[in-house]
Amino acid sequence: xxxxxxxxxxxxxxxxxxxxxxxxxxxxxxxxxxxxxxxxxxxxxxxxxxxxxxxxxxxxxxxxxxxxxxxxxxxxxxxxxxxxxxxxxxxxxxxxxxxxxxxxxxxxxxxxxxxxxxxxxxxxxx
Amino acid sequence: xxxxxxxxxxxxxxxxxxxxxxxxxxxxxxxxxxxxxxxxxxxxxxxxxxxxxxxxxxxxxxxxxxxxxxxxxxxxxxxxxxxxxxxxxxxxxxxxxxxxxxxxxxxxxxxxxxxxx
Numbered sequence: 001x002x003x004x005x006x007x008x009x010x011x012x013x014x015x016x017x018x019x020x021x022x023x024x025x026x027x028x029x030x031x032x033x034x035x036x037x038x039x040x041x042x043x044x045x046x047x048x049x050x051x052x053x054x055x056x057x058x059x060x061x062x063x064x065x066x067x068x069x070x071x072x073x074x075x076x077x078x079x080x081x082x083x084x085x086x087x088x089x090x091x092x093x094x095x096x097x098x099x100x101x102x103x104x105x106x107x108x109x110x111x112x113x114x115x116x117x118x119x120x121x122x123x124x125x126x
Numbered sequence: 127x128x129x130x131x132x133x134x135x136x137x138x139x140x141x142x143x144x145x146x147x148x149x150x151x152x153x154x155x156x157x158x159x160x161x162x163x164x165x166x167x168x169x170x171x172x173x174x175x176x177x178x179x180x181x182x183x184x185x186x187x188x189x190x191x192x193x194x195x196x197x198x199x200x201x202x203x204x205x206x207x208x209x210x211x212x213x214x215x216x217x218x219x220x221x222x223x224x225x226x227x228x229x230x231x232x233x234x235x236x237x238x239x240x241x242x243x
Contacts, residue, residue, distance in 0.1 A: 033156060
């Protein structure tokens with residue numbers, strides 16, 4: 001089994017939830033996070049603004065140090081990984097920087113607490 | 127590829143993010159977490175605080191950059207010369223595949239390829 005960790009835009013959350021449940025992947029965990037990508041943030045502006053230079057303060061709003069995002073963590077059996085990734089990419093792709101990233105991590109074991117079952121049977125199957 | 131998860135003091139977040147930017151690793155994600163460590167929280171008088179606020183920052187880098195990034199985070203997140211309790215932990219875990227949603231490019235340790243939808 002694998003963990004699919006996706007970082008997506010906040011306003012895409014409802015669409016993604018819908019698309020995932022349509023694809024038969026119903027269980028996931030989501031949380032709020034903030035982050036930045038490859039864009040370079042100029043820290044000298046922040047430092048200059050702290051010291052009170054007018055030139056730096058006027059440029060403060062132009063760069064965004066950290067952007068709010070949604071963090072989705074989905075644990076799926078091996079055969080569902082590609083379907084999950086395709087669903088997320090298809091729903092979230094606007095073709096612009098900031099659409100997000102998907103990471104695939106190995107998971108060693110999974111348990112269902114209610115019944116103490118173990119393995120792939122505790123996960124979604126489709 | 128490896129994922130580096132660092133749990134650090136909230137007041138050190140800006141220093142770590144700035145150090146990472148200067149080191150050439152701009153991409154990070156950050157969330158608020160609470161937790162305790164080996165010292166079982168902090169005891170002040172009679173009261174024990176075992177849910178201490180921390181920040182978790184996580185970044186995914188190539189394997190050859192791992193040591194450099196860890197060193198950068200450690201230098202920036204330490205308090206005092208030799209560090210002190212509560213400075214945090216860094217965890218490293220393997221990542222098998224990375225997808226960029228906007229371009230649909232798939233990255234693995236070996237190669238880059240485009241995903242057909």
